[in-house]
Amino acid sequence: MNHTGTWVRDSGITVTGPGDVYIGAVLQDSDKPAFRRFAEDQLRRLRYVLVAPPCMGEARAQLADSGTVILDGAPGSGRSAAARVLLHEHHRDSGAFHELVPGEEGELSLHDPALVGSGDQLLLDLSAADDSRWAAAQADLPALRKTVHEQRAHLVVIMPPYGVLDPDLQYCRVMLERPPGIGVFRRHLRLHGVPPEQYVRPDGTVTAFLTAKRPMREIAEFADLVRRAREAGQPGDGFGQWCEAAWRARNDGRREAAALVSKIREASQRALLIAVSMLHGAHADVVHRATQQLLSLLGLPPEGDSPLQHRDLAERLLEISATVAPNGQVRFEKLDFDSAVRAHFWDHMPDLRPHLGTWAGSVVELNDPHVVTVVRDGLVERVAGEYLRTGRADRLGNLVEAWSTGVTSRPRLEAAVHALTRGLADPAHARNIREQIYQWCAKRRLKGELAQVLVRVCADVLATSHPDQALVRLYHLARRERGTTRARQALYELVTRSRRLHRVLLNRLAHSDFSPANLGIFLQVSDPELLTLRPGNSHALVEEQSAQRSLTACWHAVLTELPPPQWQSEARRWLHCAAADTGPLGGLLLDLLVGAAQRCTEKRGTTFALLYACARDAERTGPEDAARAAETTGVLLHKISVAQGIAPATPTTSPRGTRP
Structure with missing residues (x-):
């Protein structure tokens, strides 16, 4: 799991008056460069793991010669990763990476010269654009390319699959073909530290998996499952056993989770099953207390009348196919079974969803030495992931609001920051999350400490990829804040890093x-x-x-x-x-x-x-x-x-x- 290093500190709580945002001092002194360093590390990792597709050299030469390359190719062929690597190769101290999203709130139009700074690396991903959006972008491309040339910047455009490209732009187009799946799979295994001698021989499970022409993302996910199977395997297991375990986890997990839930009828055991799936790898004490909290939240009695009458935790865990390791960590015996259990409860018991969000907010506040940052972040990551997986970015926004208002705390606000960060990293829902953030910053009456959460997310997360949007959102927060200048200070620090943004502001x-x-x-x-x-x-x-x-x-x-x-x-x-x-x-x-x-x-x-x-x-x-x-x-x-x-x-x- 990835961590951004953003944190918050305790303070008092203030409430808004009509139309104004009152920002307290809860989110002070975050490690501001942390997320920027994290984003740069991700790009370096991407560059290492990328298997160059055919014609990557042609794309590299086109970008170097003209400052612009337009990438074409089938979905799942790795165009987005290739685009980011191409731009990263042109990273200079004088410029910055940012993704262009024309039409979104806070974005300059593509033909506006203020959009491009000296030496910038610009990504215009139109792979999911419809015909009208693609046509509008093409109309603006000549002006954008002129500015890119004048500013000695670099632009990579990802065009829609099977889109029609203007004849005047054809010379910029490079068709990227899908790289060999086995090469991508092995590159990811090498990144995970699996010795080459363990995977160089052909394996039937891998061959069957790759025959389906998987998207690059699925290949990466399968390689990660193999890595986890290796780490959890028995002594003497080999590469074939790890791949079989990964295959079973990928294809049979949902069915096995449904069978287990159907078998277990006791509310206390189902609550334990949910707690283990949401806190997978946490200490047994944390899992036990979280289970009790979930039962209490749902208005259900704990098991038995006296602790002496309770079944011990080891017995109860065994019943749900989970064990406690010598270091106290609770895990399911089957690989990736936690994600299958989460998906089952989330999909088939939708009435539980709002309760699970409330429950997660209380768990991150547990006063327990085992509730460390990785446990809190993992829980938030999983809750946010389920909202996004089921297409409910709006409900994730509601959860962030709930965690940031009322009687809140440092851990709860950290959870709100992490949840929004998770949403901004999701390719399918990032646009909706950015729009939600804009509505909060510019138009909504904010209560509690939500404004502080937004300051941190805009300054430390959104600014790394969409600096113009971060500037607009921080500007709205700054003009509405009372009693503090936290947003104004974050806005100032943003423009100190970019003359272009300073000019725009x-x-x-x-x-x-x-x-x-x-x-x-x-x-x-x-x-x-x-x-x-x-x-x-x-x-x-x-x-x-x-x-x-x-x-x-x-x-x-x-x-x-x-x-x-x-x-x-x-x-x-x-x-x-x-x-x-x-x-x-x-x-x-x-x-x-x-x-x-x-x-x-x-x-x-x-x-x-x-x-x-x-x-x-x-x-x-x-x-x-x-x-x-x-x-x-x-x-x-x-x-x-x-x-x-x-x-x-x-x-x-x-x-x-x-x-x-």
Whole structure:
């Protein structure tokens, strides 16, 4: 099982007022790079395990030559994995990977140049698109490819199977054929640490399995079953026995689970069966307490009147084909039987589903030394997996809400984060989960600590693959939060990692309603050190005309709409940065402040006076020497005088800059 390393901390709980999001301090100080590192590790693992399909070299050459390749192929042939590996091979520090999902809330259109940053790796997966969506994407591809070329980025498009491609794009198309199934199977076994000498000889079970032309995903799952059969097998078992066990688990598990449930009629034993399936591998103490909790939740009496009358746990486990290992871990005797039992109860007793979600929330809160992170995460993974397997992403969203509101706790909030992370990783339901997150962030009245959960998921999970969507969702959380600036801080940290996203956010703010919340966001994200940063040999964001327009518009709104105490400290930061800069950027910062103040028609004189007062304060508080600070104040005063028409605009080549 995969873990993201995201966690939360305890705190008090607050509740929303109408229309606002109040974020407490429960989800503090997560290990922010953890999920990004995890995502990068997954890509490296994918690159290792991928068996290059025929024509992979052609696709690699096409991407390197033109910056774009369009992958065609049959479903299950590994196009998605190949696309990600191709992009990973072009990973550079100056760019980022993100998946393009045109039409979703928070996504820029494909023809918008702001969609692509320098050196980005872009994936446009249209493998499931209908004809109209595919036609719309093709119409935008020329503009997108032009931007990709200008930004020295790379784009991989996965087209729908049997889709019709425009003649002008045919030269970008590469048909990927299905790689040999046996090679894929053996590569996964090698990744799992199975020695080659154990699987190089032909095996009838494997041959029968691969004859059906399985999708790459199914082959990977079968290889994992073989790995688990090897780990659980008896001494002396060989590769053939492991493969047979994997085959039986894959094909007979559901039937055997149904037979066992039909045989066991006692509620206490069925509760134990559910607990073992949901907590497979957990300590016996945890399984026992969880079983009692499930019975209590369902209003059922425990077994017997006295503990001395109870059948012991070993006897009860034996009845459901489970055992306790010497280390206390409870497992079914049959391979993968836990997933078969879960599926049976979930599919054939649907009235249990809401109770199981509530029960899982109480189990993760158990005060027991054996309820460790891997146990909690495993339980949440399995509950979320059942909701997604049965196509009920909406019910998973309801569960996340329930875990995040009312009397909550750190483990319960961790569970909510993990459940949403699981949903975002599911190819079939990720789009619905992203839409649900948007509705929460932008439109819903959030209660309890759900907003904190959303901040963490957007900042640490969604941002790794869909940064534009993460930005929009964090923006909505930030403009609605009260009593904290957690979402605003997460938004700021997101744009510090991407000049492209910083540019997009400034443009959004410049076209906003200039509410106090929006202006507060602007004052934080208009960090002058970030604006004047020149990574590598590139230009600074503040030198771009579009950014200058956004900054001037927002500063004008700040100077007009906010009382001076709310913006003077940020103005001093700009003045300190201007004093520290020995090139033209310092003067450019001053020009933007003066240009914004000049627009304050009726308050122009007062605003200029306030800026000058800020400059005098900055002389006393800045890190630069007094002479440099005084020079900056003099330059500012001259620019103000020019703006007022009381001083000549003398052209200069001084590094202090001129009026843009």
